[in-house]
Each structure stands twice: as structure tokens, then as C-alpha cells.
Amino acid sequence: MSSKRKPTNTKWSHEFDTLRRENLFKNPPQDHSAYPLLVQAISPHIESFNEVFREGGLVTKAIRDIGTKYYLDGDERTGPAGKNVLSIRVKDVVVQKAMLPPSNKFTTKRHIFPAECRERHVTYRGRMEANLQYKVNNGDWHSFTRDLGQIPIMLMSNKCHLEKNSPDLLVQRHEEAEELGGFFVVNGIEKIIRLLIVNRRNFPMGILRPSFKGRGAAFTQYGILIRSVRPDETSQTNVIHYLEDGNCTFRFSWRKNEYLIPVMMILKALVDTNDRAIFEGLVGLPGSKATKNSFLTDRVELLLRSYKHYGLYTKRKTRAFLGKKFRIQLGVPDTMSNYDCGTEFLRKIVLVHLGNVDVTEAQDNDKFKMLLFMISKLYALVGGDCCGDNPDAVQNQEILLGGFLYGMILKERLEDWLGTNLRLVLRDYLRKTPGNNFATQEFAKQLPVRLMGRTNENIGQALEYFMSTGNLVSPTGLDLQQVSGFTVVAEKINFLRFISHFRMVHRGSFFAQLKTTTVRKLLPESWGFLCPVHTPDGSPCGLLNHLSHKCKIMTKSVNASAVPQLVVDLGVVTGSSDIDEAVIVTLDGKVLGWCTPKQSLLIADTLRYWKVEGSHNVPKELEICYVPRSQGGQYPGIYMSSSPSRMIRPVKYLALDKEDFVGPQEQPFMSIAVIEPEIVSGESTHVEFDPTNILSILANMTPFSDFNQSPRNMYQCQMGKQSMGTPGTATRYRSDNKTYRLQTGQTPIVRAPLHNDYGFDNFPNGMNAVVAVISYTGYDMDDAMIINKSAHERGFGHGTIYKTKKIDLSEGQRSRSITYMKKAFGFAPGDEAKGRQGGIDEDGLPFVGRLVQDGDILCCWHTVYVDASGALKNRDGVTHYEKYKDGETAFIEEVRLIGGENGSDPLSMISIKLRVPRSPVIGDKFSSRHGQKGVASQKWPMIDMPFSESGMQPDVIINPHAFPSRMTIGMFVESLAGKAGALHGLAQDSTPFRFDEENTAGDYFGHQLMKAGYNYYGNEPMYSGITGEELHADIYVGLVYYQRLRHMVNDKFQVRTTGPITKLTGQPIKGRKGGGGIRVGEMERDSLLAHGTAFLLQDRLLNCSDYQKSWICKSCGTFISTQPTVSAYANRRKGTGKVRCRQCARKIEGALGSGTGETWDDGHGQRWVGGEDTTIVAVPGVLKYLDVELAAMGIKLKYNVGTA
Amino acid sequence: MSRETYEAPNTGSGSRAPALGRGNAESALGGEGPATQYKCGDCNAQMKLKRGDPIRCLDCGHRVLYKERTKRMVQFEAR
């Protein structure tokens, strides 16, 4: 086709668009996706990863921060004089796309696509190389390259083959037409790095935390915390603590250790200053209002006075002092002077966002000003002039993006490699060959290859470990509060679940253990950023949130370079705060200047106008947080941010009637109307585009959710993610352990337009069902539902489970090549005939399409060795069989033979995909989209179902009692709307907040029903299917979209009378898998007792549990002294059948005893007489165990045995 | 995932894997036993492979092969 196609339409409404969708399926677009909203939803993941490796990206910035490492040769114990200096640095890091290794010479297609990695259960990764440079003393720089292993690559990122692929191309590459990327393929499993909530960067937060008091003597609960972020996205948290006497201490953590420094020392080290300048910086010029605040002046005076005893007056001296104290911690070379070391300390640790590489004097001055501001805020906090900032509010939070975290780990690995690792190798080298100093030829020859080869340079493996386990192995801890749980599997149970993973934001596993619930609370600050509905109930409630669907996360900083000059033009004074009651103006944690409170409002308003207008080079994504002066409210000022990781969301700016982006920090101080009628003239500056913008993608899919009681909407968000749906269309090329598929999915009649915008019709998630709300049979009590048997036969809810079983014969081996081969698929010679009977093919693999049942053979293998000619020969003539061990019948769907990436390895791994058909059975779980779950209780024959006047019969019957307490009115409305939609052939728009008291939903859909000749209220007269009589009440019938949930009885049922037991106690084992029992606990026992069903209780607790017959001695009343007797004349197998009590018996000394009674032999050659008073009793097995345990502690149990 | 359950991948340290002393992989690997029909996972080409043969498509070099659906009668009880 040469004619130019029209670009793919991306506008969607709530209509069915059946033909348009069909066409999209038949002819996947060759330009771009038809669902841009989907692409947008996951873009923070991909964009953040792209930031890492793009030109001038995070890695480049990280390399600059790492800088050059210096090493000295010679004896460690002697001083630096006369030693050679080796300088080494990373020039750049190059990552290649996923390619076949050069050893594979069998193909010209060198790319490895993600689909292949999924199928082969390997990691989608690309080789990473570092270009290094080194010089000795002041020689020239020499370059060399080192291979750093293969790193996992995010799909659809700029290092992925799928980047910018059209849907058409994606289909050719065995992906979903709407493949989104944003995850990694690790060992064939899709993994995603969770979005994490962290403190807002570069903003000094006032913290009131009682636990601060425990940090040491004189510490108080007051502190100012700033999470300072370097350009490479790594962060360093600085805290200033307020001490009881009014002093301030600077705290930071370095390599997991905490350090404290008087804040004055940092101030003096940063710039050449004097006490007067510091005093005026904190209090103001003489004569200003603040100087009369004796609370402040007293404390500042003390701050200055108490520092005197250090005797460090100049910047030079102070830096040298700091340098001397921290040289070890910083790991600087011996040649560096103390002063330079102090400079290095300030560069690496103090307010790093204001300068971390080649720090200029101006930058040091910025740091100085910021520190002064922090101290002022701290004193204001202590004095009660301002309140603390809430670290649990979104206002003071931002998102740690997956890509950024990935970059942070990469940076740390690089630094560790060049810093720590190489140091050890060099030391070792110098110790072994002291002759070869750095200046020798020999060293120059060995460094790039031999010596670097000894370092642990497989950074790729470290990253793969991180992706695979989610564990962070880090010497610094990366300024994070957790070390595990960073990655999760992006399960593709259905598409809703899959997409939710990318919108998921976690508060951090540290907070999961917290006993207080404050962190979990839904705060008003979250409005529009985090969905109030979409959070799970139970332990992760409120910690695991989901982004509102319009909320974006910035992945780049916006260009705000014009802002500093603009604010100066608007009247901000850059010098010192010599204005009375000055209000601070900052941009990204840098003090721009001060202005009067009056000016500050004007400046904020002007900047906002400009940013929406797009003039004066003020970017639209700039956040301008104007905090007004208040009585004990938040510390006033204008805090602007242009940094990445911020959440932003679109709202309409009323002054220009244009889109504006607001951030969580500024939002609490703005007046944003939710709907147009709410706008208050002169107060509201913004209005929401749509009230549904606050909901997450999933919460938006709940029809008429505004009619429901809110917890029901939360339940639906959970159940939507558990429903059996359509995971995708490329299931053939996937090898998930377990996937679910609904065979008869439909598009819902009632849906929001967003349903189409997000392309959910590509992944049907349920079925439209005719639902009657009636108590009809008695089988619908307590949330059970009745399914029409004929509906079931038509395929209602029919589903399938696909299970993939990987069989790897080379597990644990180093290589898959033929020389290492120990096992091979197939039969040992002579066993081939057995294959035919066992149902497997000549190659030892199952026939594709075959039915397998419990115990059937899946495949077989035998042990082999490689003979001289290179052929595989069987070792022992034994064929081993792998069996199918599930109780359910399944079909062999696919058998995949998996080769190595060299293309030369013989078969050592296969994966078998099994298909388990799962038609709905009694006990399977279904739910509507309103948190109304129920269990199928009967398949009711069609002839016995009630029918309406037009002859319609319900597919599903639910009990009316499901409604009064749950108040899911949305389900009633959906039923009405669905009915009207089906009758008229309409798709019904179910967006919440569209109806009100005047225009009710019931009226709107009621009239539609009337038009179709039905009852306005949705009720219909119905007739009993059994008697044919009209039912006394009209029945509420309509169409509701039903989801089949993945919890099915076939995976859950647990039955046993006898079976495996625990050896120790004789009681049944735990767990369904091993055929164990279900515990009858105290409460169950109480219940049986209360019912007077003592025999049932005995059956459960004894007969079906650890019932045991045991010998006991009646006279001494114990189990443990009984023993069987031995006799030379007795039957070998049965023994004598006599059991005697050893304790009651008397040992016979000498030849023969006194002759009172029968003698017996104990098997040790000892003869006894007596102890005959034994009998058999039935006891629980644990009783005997208890007896033995107590006996071991010297406690005797005595049983009084009577007769029954 | 706990640290203990993690298993370092053993397939492809690629060039890092020890080079094996086999010049021509093809000739050394004269497979034996019965040949079975397989299909390429990429180009759909059909090929017959014997035991010990390297697993790759003879046409395109792809490394995932599918076993073909059996031609034997597959009959199930209709329920």
C-alpha cells in the first residue's frame, strides 16, 4: 500500500466501537498505539530508566560524582613521600542492547527479543562496558575498556529492541500489540521495580519526633531534616537537631554510620564568615523586629558562644579540622591535604543538591545560606512560631522511580568497584610483587587486563540479583529505609492487575512493621495524587497506594533557569534578610532571596500566571508553593521546585482558562474547585477538569461508584485484580507459571469512557449476566448465587488455567554444552517400547494435545556420557520418568525445546505448557463490580428458573439480603442501565458524579426502560419455573457485569479421613498439598461441645487424628515402663504377644527365683517375674509424647486405669 | 525472595564461559537415535532432530523449538 494512511485515531468515547476494534485487531497500527493513555500510565517507569543511560544522563552524572580514585604504591606504613600516584577514573559506561554472544555463529539475526527470553526462562539483558582512564603521577591518561557483565534491560526503554515499535511490529516480535514495557524479564519472569515514597527532596522539613530524644543526652524532639539529592539522583539526608540548651547539631549518616558535628563548624567551614554575619543571618539586622525576640537571640548567642572552645576561627582552619577527622571515613588518599579533605567532606555530605562536583565558592555560599535558613526554621519550630511538617503527607513526599533506583545501584557498584575492590587488588599485587611499582612497564601492561580481571567487575550479575530478589546489597544503604522488597513480579492474572502494578506506590516496608496507624491514614493532601479508593484492606492498607489516573510523575527537571532573575525583577532581595519579617524565596532548595509578605503573594501569583501562559520562560511543570504567614502554621515562604520525581496533576487555571499542573506541596495552599458550580469568585484559582481525576484507573472502572458505600468500591478494586480475565493475546509466547483465561469474556454494557481510553476491551474481564434479585430456592443464602444451568452450558464463566512446567536436566551445572552433559531426554536403549504405552514420544517428550491424568508420564530422561567420537552414550540403562502429579486432568498444550544462546547446546531443558479446563463448578467464586462477591451454589435447570412475561430467564440469581447492609446502590443502577442498554443496543456511560438530586440516575435509565416497554423501576412480574404461577412480588431483573474470580474450589478443596501423619505426634499433617487435614481448633471444639455432639468431637479429635492403642500398666499407671517380652519359642513375627511392666516386675538374680508366677525375658538376657497387670487402652498419640517429654524433665504422670 | 532461594543464572556468561575444544560443532554432533519433527519458534520452519543435536532452527538459528502436535488419534470421552 503506497497510499499514505491516516494516523491511527486515538480518541475514544464510551461506545462499543466494535468494528473499529476489530479492525485494530486485524490490522495492528503501523504508526502508534491507539491507546495513548495506557502508554502514559506506565511512562514514569520507562522514562526514568531512559534517564539513566541517555547521553548526559544519570550514569554520566554519577561518574562525575565518583570522580577520580588515587592509589599510592610502596609500603603502606610509610608516608606518601616519594611514592607513585595512580589516578584512575571511569570515562563512560556503554550499554548494548540484548545480543547473541559472538560464539553463536549460526545466525545472522543477532538480536535477542524479550519474547525469546520469556520462552527460554532467561534474563533480557545487554552487555555493559566501562571505558576507564588511568595515569601514573603526572603522565598522560591511558584508556582501556572493561566488560562489566550483562545488565537487565527494561522493556521498551532506550536500550530495548522494542523501543518505539509500532503495534504491528510488536506483534511480529511476538509481543502484545499494546505491549507497554516498563518491566524487566528476569529468568523468564516479568519483574518491576516498585515505586517508593520518599521524603520530598531539597526541602527542609521541620520534624517533631519523640524518638529524637533517644539519640543522646540533651537531644530534643525537634529537628530539621533535608533529603538532599544530587543530580545523579542519589541522596544524602542532613538533619539539624535542636539540643535542650538551645544549641544545634548537624547529623548525617555515611556508609550506615551516624555522625554528629556542631552546626557552627559546618557554617564556618563553608565560607569565610564571622559571628556577626551569622547572627544577622539568623536574626536580622540590628533594630529589626526579630532582634527583640529574646528567645531567638538568646539561642543564637549561645550557638555562637559555645562554639568558641573549638578555637577554629577561619574557614581554612575549620576545613582542615573537619578533613583531619573524616579522612578515614571518606577514603581519601594520603597525599590529600587536610584542607582538601575538608572540602571533599563538604562536597560529598553537606547539602549535596547545591553542589557535589567541583564546588564553587558561590555554591558553598548557597549551602551556607540554606543552612542558616534551616537553623532559623528550627528555632521557629522550637519557639512555636511554625508547626512541624508531616512526613506522612503527600505534601512532603515524592516518588523514588524504578529507573532512578536502578541508576543509584549502578553508581554504587561502580564506585565500589573502583574504590574498594581495586584497592584490595592493588594492595595484594604490591605485596606479592613489591618490585613492580606503578611506574614500571610491567604494571602498565598488567593493570588493564590481569589486575582489573581480579576485581569483581560483574556488575551485571549484581543488578540481576537485585532484580531477581529485590534485595539491596549496599555498603551505604542508598539513604533508604529498607533493604528488601524493591521488586515485585508483574503478575498477568488479568490486565487490570498487570496495569495496576505500574501505578502502585509503596510507602516502604519499614512502615509495614510500625504499630502506629498514622502512616496509613488517608490525608486530604493526597487529593488527586493518590487514589482514596484503591488500596488493599488488611496489612498493606494505606501503605500500598495507587496513583490517581491523571497523576504524572516528573522524570526530568524542567528548565527553571529564568526564575532566579525573574524573582529579582519582581522585588526579591538577594543579599541578606535585612527586611523586616522577610519571607524566603527558594528554588529547588536554593535560597534565591527574601521579600516582604505582601510581595510574596504577588510574586507567587505572577509566576503562576506566567507559567500557565507559557511566557517568561517559566515552565508549566514548575511547582510554586506559596505558604502564607499564619499563626503557628507552616513556615512561610515561596518554595519552588523544578526537579524530577515530583507528582503533578493537571487542573484548569481559571484566570487563563488553560491547563496548569499543580504539585502536592503547593496544593494545600491553593483553592481548587472540584466542579464549576463550586467556584468562589475571588478565591478559587483553579477548577478540576473532572472530579473522577482523583480516582485510579481501576477505581474509575467501577460503574456508578458514587452510589456505593465506599468500602465496597475498595473491595471491587481488589476483586477486579483477582478476576479471571484475558491476560493478553500473545499468550502463546509466554511461559508464566500459571495464567488464567476467561474463555467467554464480553465487553461490559455499562462502562465509563475510560474503559475504551485504556483499551480494556482488548482484555475482557467478565460477562454481562441477566441478574434477578430474588430469594427463590434456598440455595442462595449468605452470598451464594444460583447459575442458570443453560447459561453455564452456553459458556458462562468458562475458563482455563495454563500451567508451565520447566524441566531442566542441567540444573546446577555450569554449562549446558554437550561436554558437560550428564542427563539427556529420551529413553535408555531398550526402553523405547515402554514409551508408546506410557504415552510419550520417541524423543522422550509427551505428545502435544494429549490428555494427562494424575500419575501419567510427562517425559523421560536417562543418564549419559560423551564418548570419544563426541556422541552421547547411555550410562546405566535406566530410564527416569517425570510424572504429572496434579489431581486434575490436563492437556499438553505446548512442548518447548529450549536451546542455549550459543546455538550449539543439545537439549537439556524443556518447558511443557499444560492446559487445565475449568468450567464453573459449585463453589467457584463470582462477583459483580460492586464488591458483591458470592459463591456459585447450584446450577439450576433452566426449566425450573423463574421467567418474565417476555420469557426471559435470569443467568444468575442473587439473594436480596446482599443489599440492605452493604448499600451497593451502584449495582442497582448498573442493573437498570445494563437492562436499558441491552434493550436499546446502547453502551451506557457509567462515569461517577454525573447524576445529582435533580437529575437522578434512576429517572434517566427508568425512562429508557419505559421507552423499551419495560417497567420504569426495573421490576418485572415473574413466574415460578416450577409451578408456573406468578410470583407475589415483582422481581428486580437487569443486566450486571459479572467477574469470575480466580479463587476456585478445585484449587482449594481439602478432604481427608486418613492420610499422612506427623511422625512425632501421630496427628495429621498440615496443608492441602500433602493431603493434610484442617485444624479443629478451640473455637470449633467449643461449637461442637455446645451442640452436644460429643461423638462427632471424639471423631474429629481422636479417631481421625492421633488415635492410638497403647499398653499401660494398671498398677503403676504409666505407659513408659511397659515393654514386650521375648521368648526363644515364640513366633518370629508376632512375638510373644505379652507385654509386661518393667517397673512392677522383679529381676531374677541367680539361677531361679522364688517361683511366684511366670518369668519373662526382656531381650537383654535379663529374666524378670511379675509386672503382669498390663492392659491396652486407646489414647491420643500426643499424650504419650507428653508423658515422655515430662519424664525427661523428671515429672511422672500416673494414670488411674479403671474399667469402662 | 530470600537470599537463599536465589540462584545465579548459569546459562550465559556468554564469552566468559570456557571455550570448548571443539572446532566444528556440527560434525562432532552427529545425533543418534530416531529423528523427531519440530517447528521453529520464530520462522515456523520444520526440521527433524535427533538426540544430541544442537537445539536451534536450521533455517534461522532461533533457539526455541516447538514439538508438533501429534498426528496420532487423540480421543477423549465427551462430557
Ligand SMILES: [Zn+2]
Ligand atoms: Zn527458524
